[in-house]
Amino acid sequence: MKPTTPTLLYIDDDAGLARLVDRGLTRAGFKVVHAAGGEEGLARLAQGGIDVIALDQYMPGLDGLETLERIMAITDAPPVVFVTAAQDSAIAVTALKAGAADYLVKDTQGDFIPLLQVAINGALRQAELQRARDEAEAEVHASRDRYAALAAEREVLLREVNHRVGNSLQIIASLLHLQANSATQDDVKAALTNAMGRVAAVAQVHRRLYTSHDLKSVLLNQYLEALLEDLRRSAEGNRMSRLTLKAEPIEIDPDRAVAIGIIVNELVMNAVKYAYPDGAGPIHVELKADGEDLVVSIADDGVGLNAKADPRSTGMGQRIVSAMAAKLDASAERDPDHHGTRIVLRFRRIPATPAPKPASAAAG
Numbered sequence: 337m338k339p340t341t342p343t344l345l346y347i348d349d350d351a352g353l354a355r356l357v358d359r360g361l362t363r364a365g366f367k368v369v370h371a372a373g374g375e376e377g378l379a380r381l382a383q384g385g386i387d388v389i390a391l392d393q394y395m396p397g398l399d400g401l402e403t404l405e406r407i408m409a410i411t412d413a414p415p416v417v418f419v420t421a422a423q424d425s426a427i428a429v430t431a432l433k434a435g436a437a438d439y440l441v442k443d444t445q446g447d448f449i450p451l452l453q454v455a456i457n458g459a460l461r462q463a464e465l466q467r468a469r470d471e472a473e474a475e476v477h478a479s480r481d482r483y484a485a486l487a488a489e490r491e492v493l494l495r496e497v498n499h500r501v502g503n504s505l506q507i508i509a510s511l512l513h514l515q516a517n518s519a520t521q522d523d524v525k526a527a528l529t530n531a532m533g534r535v536a537a538v539a540q541v542h543r544r545l546y547t548s549h550d551l552k553s554v555l556l557n558q559y560l561e562a563l564l565e566d567l568r569r570s571a572e573g574n575r576m577s578r579l580t581l582k583a584e585p586i587e588i589d590p591d592r593a594v595a596i597g598i599i600v601n602e603l604v605m606n607a608v609k610y611a612y613p614d615g616a617g618p619i620h621v622e623l624k625a626d627g628e629d630l631v632v633s634i635a636d637d638g639v640g641l642n643a644k645a646d647p648r649s650t651g652m653g654q655r656i657v658s659a660m661a662a663k664l665d666a667s668a669e670r671d672p673d674h675h676g677t678r679i680v681l682r683f684r685r686i687p688a689t690p691a692p693k694p695a696s697a698a699a700g
Contacts, residue, residue: 341365341366342365342388342456343368343387344366344369344387345377346358346370347372347374347389347392347400349373349392349396354372356446357390361456364453372395374402375398378407387460388414389414390417391403391404391418393419393420394420404416404418405434407435408435414463415459415460416435417436417455417456418431418432418436418438418439419440437455437458438459440455505536505539509532512529516528533566536566537594537601538597553589554587555585557583557586560600561583564579564600564604567579567605578616578618580620581623583623595663596660596681599668599681603657607619607638607677611677612638617636618636620633628684628686630683631681631682633679635677635678635679636676661683665683668680668681
């Protein structure tokens with residue numbers, strides 16, 4: 337904050353002119369300290385308590401420009417108004433480039449003192465504004481540092497949460513796997529295996545997030561590869577030796593990854609159960625980008641549309657697929673030209689932003 341009575345250090349070897357400056361600026365509310373040369377002025381400045389400096393050019397020993405250079409080398413130096421009797425624009429330009437806040441030409445009668453007062457007030461205001469800008473920038477940098485620290489802490493916590501959730505879900509999936517292996521009834525074994533696949537699909541997303549460079553996205557190709565490996569190790573794994581994945585490296589948000597994983601799990605398990613009544617066969621999962629859309633397909637070379645409805649089917653898988661497809665705002669269609677069964681899922685890579693409601697509708 338600008339002091340109530342600012343202190344001016346007037347550096348000039350002309351003692352008579354210094355007295356005129358002292359009288360004139362004291363009446364204007366300044367405290368004036370006089371130094372008769374550059375070295376003396378620097379010594380007084382080192383003692384502190386100086387708010388603004390008026391500096392003459394022509395003095396014995398250090399001249400004004402040399403003194404100005406020494407002043408500018410001091411951290412948080414007060415603003416300097418360069419004052420000289422010379423009508424030399426080169427000196428003015430040099431002084432301003434060296435850091436002087438202002439420049440004016442003096443006379444021997446002291447008529448310049450009102451102009452000096454205006455220049456000094458302007459230099460003080462400019463210095464105050466600069467200090468305010470520096471403090472604001474320092475606060476911005478400090479806020480950024482605090483935000484970065486909080487963001488880093490939040491990321492660590494989120495990774496730990498995803499790690500623990502993923503581990504917990506994986507334990508549940510493992511327990512379901514053990515229970516399915518020990519089940520004696522086929523319908524119970526199938527229900528437990530299906531439940532294990534659904535839990536594993538969610539668990540894999542959390543495991544991906546724990547190791548991901550970005551907690552806001554999942555590499556879908558890596559996620560699907562891990563998910564299919566879980567399915568190969570499942571109770572139906574002996575029928576999945578020919579389960580393959582062809583996937584482009586695509587990032588997607590975790591919520592949509594979960595929905596995709598659950599759909600893939602359901603359709604793969606459906607193919608395992610019904611596509612090859614006489615044994616195992618190939619099942620292909622493919623992921624690719626098509627413009628702004630993503631396309632996921634699950635295909636088999638089995639009995640296709642000629643298959644009879646299995647009396648053990650509860651329709652739960654189809655309901656889950658429909659629900660997840662609705663969450664993705666996706667279309668899920670059967671490829672009529674494929675020998676066997678091929679389900680193609682198409683959805684936007686980035687979900688469309690819902691249009692805002694009209695004001696009248698929002699009011700109602």
